[in-house]
Amino acid sequence: MSFARYKQYIEDGDTIILFLGFDNTLSIRVSKGTISQTRYGALRHSELIGRKYGSQVHCPKGYLYVLYPTPELWTVNVPHRTQILYSTDISLVTLQLDLRPGSVILEAGTGSGSLSHAFVRTIMPTGHLHTFEFHEQRAEIAKKEFEVHGLSAYVTAVCRDVSKDGFGVDDDIADAVFLDMPSPWPAIPFAKKALKKQGGRICTFSPCIEQVQKTHDVLKENGFEDCSTVECLVRNFDVRTTNLIIPDLGDDNNDETSKMEKNQGQNSLSENSSVDSNKDETQNDKTGVKNEANNSTSKFPSYNLVGRKVEDNFQFKSGVAPTSMPGHTGYLTFATLYL
Ligand SMILES: C[S@@+](CC[C@H](N)C(=O)[O-])C[C@H]1O[C@@H](n2cnc3c(N)ncnc32)[C@H](O)[C@@H]1O
Known part of the structure; x- marks a missing residue:
């Protein structure tokens, strides 16, 4: 319990x-x-x-x-009687179906009950989940599991073919309908009847794009709007430290050209930004780095093109995206039924 x-x-x-x-x-x-x-x-x-x-x-x-x-831990430990929904998809389903404490949800099929546990946690204590499974043994095991987990007050688990027989609940009671079954489209007209008069959300989960196409057609025929399909994948970035050796472009003090450039730079700095270069040889430059490199002969340190001291290596951390995105589970199709 x-x-x-x-x-x-x-x-x-x-x-x-x-x-x-x-x-x-x-x-x-x-x-x-x-x-x-x-x-x-x-x-x-x-x-x-x-x-x-x-x-x-x-x-x-x-x-x-x-x-x-927690439902998340249950999802990774649930005895698999079927394929299940995992937390990545569940999180998006919960958000997109606008679920909250008090919501009434219809779910088919129950399968292994992975999603059902997450639904119940979200809608407790005042909401209710009606979950349907046409496979008798699976429906029975799921029902027993809900009892053992102390969830019976929040879930009604029924053995029923929702494609043929509908949901068998009152009309206008559901805030949301979720369908995870190979052919969700015959259940869509029944879902429409069960959704509340003021409207509601529906979601179907399908591994193949052909199922999605058919679902979209039937959703439109039944007056659902805002139809959209998404795939929810976790994109892990590797965080890597990159070490760039900054090229030493030579001692610019011995270079006549760079001396001239330096003098010009000095003049323009004093004119344009009122930096008094005679004041302090270790004065900070604009990047905040102290002039330590050449303080005997030059008022300017030896900086390379990226504004770092030559003797420093340039180290930075960055996220490296994966080149491929494995992990396809299925497409989530969402739609809204308006008033
Ligand atoms: C992939 S599983 C659902 C898994 C579930 N979402 C979970 O997270 O554990 C699909 C289930 O739908 C059931 N199913 C298929 N068609 C159905 C129908 N017309 N009515 C009721 N259940 C159905 C299957 O027996 C199967 O157990």
């Missing part, structure tokens, strides 16, 4: 997440008297009860951390 309300201490019956290392987590249901095997050896559940979420637990061969099961 740990998903519905945040709490500090682990109780018997809680589903918790074990953090075993980077990218290595595991979900277990705490049950007094049970022993789970982990890579660090046996973990006695009775030792977990009463412990604070986030604390370190020692096993015979190492230690792990016990974490509160």
Whole structure:
């Protein structure tokens, strides 16, 4: 009973997440008297009860951390009965469907319930999720999982083919509809009926662009507007330090031409920006770098073209974009039904 309300201490019956290392987590249901095997050896559940979420637990061969099961952690630990939605797509779906506490959502299909858990967290405590799955066994497992996670008050999980039979809910009750199924278009007219009179948002998730094309056609036929399709990818940048060796262009004090240029520069500086070059040989230049390089013979340091002292290397950090963008999961198509 740990998903519905945040709490500090682990109780018997809680589903918790074990953090075993980077990218290595595991979900277990705490049950007094049970022993789970982990890579660090046996973990006695009775030792977990009463412990604070986030604390370190020692096993015979190492230690792990016990974490509160957020929807994000559940998504990476959910037993896969189907393909699932991951947090990257879920974040955009939540934003674009304008979900908030109190929202009423229709979802089909339930699949493994990854998205459903995130939906429930967003719409609690006054909203409701109606989720539909036509695969009997999957629908049953999902329903049981919601119960075990203490979410039954916020979710109604139904075994139903929404393409054939619609959603079976009252008309005008939903703020948003989400469809993750191979052929979402037959469900669109039913979604329209279920959306509130004042309008609402719909989203479909489809891996192939042909599904998207068909969905757009049917959305338009049913009076949906603002149709748009996006793909949500995480673009990680590598942060790299680049070291540029600044070329030494020679000692300009021995160069007659540069001496002349320097004198000209000196004159124009004194005329135009009122810098009194006789005042102080270590005076800062405009870049704020002290004149230390040539203070015996010149009032100007030896700077290269980028305005740095010659003896310095030029180091900077920059983000390097990936050359390719793997990670396609599917296209998210959003549309609005207006009043
Ligand atoms: C990819 S899964 C959904 C995964 C889910 N979004 C998640 O995050 O766990 C698609 C599910 O839709 C169900 N489905 C397909 N067509 C359906 C229909 N007409 N009515 C109800 N469920 C349907 C499938 O049985 C399958 O379980």
